[in-house]
Amino acid sequence: MAQIIFDHVTKKYKDEIALSDVSFQIEKGEFVFVIGKSGAGKSTLLNLILKQEEVTSGQIVVEGRRLDTMERKKIPAHRRRLGIMSNDVGLLKDRSVYDNIKLAILATGNADDKMREKIIKVLGLVGLAGKFNAFPDELSGGEQARVLLSRALSVRPQILIADEPTANLDPDAAWDLMQLFEELNYRGMTILIASHARGLVTIMKRRCITLVAGRLAADDKHSIYNQKAMDIFAERRILQEEVKNSEKRLFLP
Ligand SMILES: Nc1ncnc2c1ncn2[C@@H]1O[C@H](COP(=O)(O)OP(=O)(O)O)[C@@H](O)[C@H]1O
Numbered sequence: 001m002a003q004i005i006f007d008h009v010t011k012k013y014k015d016e017i018a019l020s021d022v023s024f025q026i027e028k029g030e031f032v033f034v035i036g037k038s039g040a041g042k043s044t045l046l047n048l049i050l051k052q053e054e055v056t057s058g059q060i061v062v063e064g065r066r067l068d069t070m071e072r073k074k075i076p077a078h079r080r081r082l083g084i085m086s087n088d089v090g091l092l093k094d095r096s097v098y099d100n101i102k103l104a105i106l107a108t109g110n111a112d113d114k115m116r117e118k119i120i121k122v123l124g125l126v127g128l129a130g131k132f133n134a135f136p137d138e139l140s141g142g143e144q145a146r147v148l149l150s151r152a153l154s155v156r157p158q159i160l161i162a163d164e165p166t167a168n169l170d171p172d173a174a175w176d177l178m179q180l181f182e183e184l185n186y187r188g189m190t191i192l193i194a195s196h197a198r199g200l201v202t203i204m205k206r207r208c209i210t211l212v213a214g215r216l217a218a219d220d221k222h223s224i225y226n227q228k229a230m231d232i233f234a235e236r237r238i239l240q241e242e243v244k245n246s247e248k249r250l251f252l253p
């Protein structure tokens with residue numbers, strides 16, 4: 001059975017239709033982008049998987065568990081199986097990197113006497129083992145994003161869900177982060193990323209689920225940012241510009 005199943009999912013907020021009859025399946029170990037313009041429904045789709053929102057109609061199944069009939073007391077355990085990287089839940093500025101991750105582990109009830117080793121280890125995964133005493137303000141944007149990733153990994157998730165993880169990053173830092181996602185995926189983790197960073201999405205050549213105004217406009221296996229599904233010529237020009245720029249970046253000596 002697929003690891004994530006969306007079966008004719010519609011989500012309305014009052015009269016606003018955020019997702020409309022969306023169906024797809026994601027297998028374990030896949031690397032998938034959810035792309036689309038601002039307001040297309042990307043965050044809604046992710047929040048439904050986290051069960052932070054409820055579907056209006058249709059059905060979502062994650063790792064064999066139906067979300068609509070999931071008991072309230074099982075929701076924390078459900079979320080613990082997912083690594084969540086979102087700028088909505090940023091780092092606490094008055095806590096060290098170490099404490100930020102420690103608090104996340106405590107919140108999931110996974111604390112034990114190996115906590116310190118675990119934290120150093122997850123920081124090591126993102127190349128920041130030496131920064132555990134730093135405060136968020138002492139880190140670059142890219143490093144802060146890597147701490148967010150490290151915090152998401154601290155629950156040892158099967159599935160990593162990231163909402164616009166490169167939103168605040170310069171191109172180099174964004175690229176580094178994508179490399180980390182690739183590495184995690186190589187080790188077997190399912191990766192689901194909402195993004196509208198077209199240049200990046202294009203070079204990654206991964207599956208892309210394209211949302212346009214809440215509808216699933218395309219689902220491409222090894223996609224570029226789907227041009228057919230997006231509408232106007234201006235976008236195409238921007239896309240080509242970005243691809244050119246990212247190629248330049250990639251092949252610089
Ligand atoms: N909590 C909410 N209450 C009401 N409307 C919402 C809420 N969250 C999102 N929406 C609306 O649903 C649509 C999709 O939003 P969202 O999923 O955040 O899109 P994206 O992440 O692609 O920018 C938008 O029109 C947005 O205004």
Ligand SMILES: [Mg+2]
Nearest residue numbers: 042043044163
């Ligand atoms: Mg969003």
